[in-house]
Amino acid sequence: MKFLNELLSRPSIPAALLSSLLLLLSFPKFGNGLLAWIALVPFFYSLRGKTVAQGAKTGFSVGMIFYVGLIYWIAYVIVVYGNLPYFVGIALMLLLSAYLSLYFALFAAGVIYLKSRDIPLILSAPLLWVVLEFVKSNLLVGFPWENLGHSQYLHSRLIQIADLTGGYGISFLIVLINAIVYDLLTLRRERKKVLIEVGMGVVLMASVCLYGILRERQVHEAVTMSPATQVSLIQGNVDQSVKWSPLYQKETMEIYHALSLAAKNGSAPGMLVWPETAVPFYFQDVDDMHLRIVSLALQTGSWLLFGSPSYADGEAGPTFSNSAFLLSPEGETVARYDKVHLVPYGEYVPLRRFFPFIKKLTAGIGDFKSGEGFFPMEAGGRKIGVLICYEGILAEAGRAYKRQGAELLVNITNDAWFGKTSAPYQHLSMTVFRAVENRLFLARAANTGISAIIDPAGNILKQSGIFERTILQDEIKFAKIPTLYSRCGDLFVYICLFLLVSIYFISEKRRKKCSKVCQQT
Numbered sequence: 001m002k003f004l005n006e007l008l009s010r011p012s013i014p015a016a017l018l019s020s021l022l023l024l025l026s027f028p029k030f031g032n033g034l035l036a037w038i039a040l041v042p043f044f045y046s047l048r049g050k051t052v053a054q055g056a057k058t059g060f061s062v063g064m065i066f067y068v069g070l071i072y073w074i075a076y077v078i079v080v081y082g083n084l085p086y087f088v089g090i091a092l093m094l095l096l097s098a099y100l101s102l103y104f105a106l107f108a109a110g111v112i113y114l115k116s117r118d119i120p121l122i123l124s125a126p127l128l129w130v131v132l133e134f135v136k137s138n139l140l141v142g143f144p145w146e147n148l149g150h151s152q153y154l155h156s157r158l159i160q161i162a163d164l165t166g167g168y169g170i171s172f173l174i175v176l177i178n179a180i181v182y183d184l185l186t187l188r189r190e191r192k193k194v195l196i197e198v199g200m201g202v203v204l205m206a207s208v209c210l211y212g213i214l215r216e217r218q219v220h221e222a223v224t225m226s227p228a229t230q231v232s233l234i235q236g237n238v239d240q241s242v243k244w245s246p247l248y249q250k251e252t253m254e255i256y257h258a259l260s261l262a263a264k265n266g267s268a269p270g271m272l273v274w275p276e277t278a279v280p281f282y283f284q285d286v287d288d289m290h291l292r293i294v295s296l297a298l299q300t301g302s303w304l305l306f307g308s309p310s311y312a313d314g315e316a317g318p319t320f321s322n323s324a325f326l327l328s329p330e331g332e333t334v335a336r337y338d339k340v341h342l343v344p345y346g347e348y349v350p351l352r353r354f355f356p357f358i359k360k361l362t363a364g365i366g367d368f369k370s371g372e373g374f375f376p377m378e379a380g381g382r383k384i385g386v387l388i389c390y391e392g393i394l395a396e397a398g399r400a401y402k403r404q405g406a407e408l409l410v411n412i413t414n415d416a417w418f419g420k421t422s423a424p425y426q427h428l429s430m431t432v433f434r435a436v437e438n439r440l441f442l443a444r445a446a447n448t449g450i451s452a453i454i455d456p457a458g459n460i461l462k463q464s465g466i467f468e469r470t471i472l473q474d475e476i477k478f479a480k481i482p483t484l485y486s487r488c489g490d491l492f493v494y495i496c497l498f499l500l501v502s503i504y505f506i507s508e509k510r511r512k513k514c515s516k517v518c519q520q521t
Helices: 002-009 012-024 033-039 041-046 052-070 073-082 086-116 121-138 148-152 167-186 191-224 246-264 288-300 356-362 389-393 395-403 423-438 484-488 491-520
Strands: 228-235 271-273 303-312 319-327 333-338 377-379 382-388 408-413 442-446 452-454 460-463 470-477
Touching (some): 012 033, 012 041, 033 041, 033 148, 041 052, 041 167, 052 086, 121 167, 121 491, 148 167, 167 491, 228 442, 246 271, 246 470, 288 319, 303 382, 303 408, 319 377, 319 382, 333 377, 382 389, 389 408, 395 423, 395 484, 408 423, 423 442, 423 452, 423 460, 423 484, 452 470
Parallel strands (some): 271 303, 382 408
Antiparallel strands (some): 228 470, 319 333, 377 382, 442 452, 452 460
16 A cells, blocks of 8 residues: 555656556557557656656666567567576566667656757657667667557558658657647647647648558559569468477478468469478488479479578588578579578577577577578569568668569568467568568568568558468569668668757757856846
8 A cells, every 4th residue: 555655646657657558558469559659648747857867767667667568478489499497588588678678768868858958859759769769770680679660560551651761750750749749738838839739740640641542542553553473371380399300391391282282273373482491401402302392393383482491511510591492383493592680599699608508599400690691582583582580570671672673572480489479460560561661562471370461552461360270372463663761771760860969959059049148148
């Protein structure tokens, strides 16, 4: 009771907790993205009257609660598949959450500091958020997992601006609306100022929605006139506990063979796509299993794209890669792509001399070597950009393929690691933005789900469930729609940084001028 009374006597605490909860409920699995538009309002309220240091502590607390709820599944993966003690899995998850929470702390401290320099919240908050979100997404190995804008992946009209600004433009808009709502609720004495802010917000939202409507219509018209092919995504649903067992390899191939034949039964030849490491052995070794896969391409008359580990001999010994292979309808291996952006402590083990136990997460394969770059495959004169697992959430990967003329993005992944947590749903939500940013169809094949076919406007046309053995088929188009984002990249972020710095120096110059005038009088 004493704790409850103390909590109620300090309204900033429940306000901060509410903000964490609203942010968490803005994202999949069970969340609703519309909550993001008010999620930061209690957070802004919790910062009232606080010093920079106090604000940083509040921001860290909000971030910590949010991220623990968002990425709790990391502990699950480490414990279940790393065979590590619960306390180790939880400790590592909390460590990552603490790192990510530093950005909330910096945001809160920055907003308070800039307010003390007479910079209003509607300017400081969205600009600062975008800059920090960009840093979080790119610093060190980068972790763009569920940036704020990703919460809107189901609202196609709102995310069309991603072909101009990337996901950062949507994050900017969400934070701006939150700031306007906060001012509307708290600045009652500054009615004129608030009305101007509300009017600006309405005009901006209307403009974004209008752009979304018109751009989506334009994209659909362009797609209608584009050449097409049939794509069949094969979701084998092979259990992770037996996936790498040599005793289960034949059965795994039987699963994919049967599903692939069923997919092509009566359908026009097109492309079969299997998930990441669907082939749990070295395909490049020519043996009976290799020949069985080759014969499948011949039998179906289809292009066959699949994931498999690969190796290369070197003077210091063999190196291993997480690869994708493309077979022609004639059974020839026409392309191979090696995954570029590896997941630390998942696909390679930095500092493994100090943390050898984490290597268990890659049991059966060993440490992977990063690929040379994002180079598209070519199938029948059409360029295809392959994104393996985590690469599907990286904007720069999709952009690199688009710049090289890719006409289709294919994301192959094995999300079996995540179990029935929220992670597979979160993973899917971020890949939607690769389609919009580059105005390309995106075909996503996942071992245990979620497989999906996404159109260039970000609409999920077809989607599988998780932990089901199924085939997902649809006609995709090879669209060639230019976008500002694919050409100029994160220009919007640099504009935000420029504006933030400019506003700060203009404010400082004005403050010094006022101070000088006051001293003279």
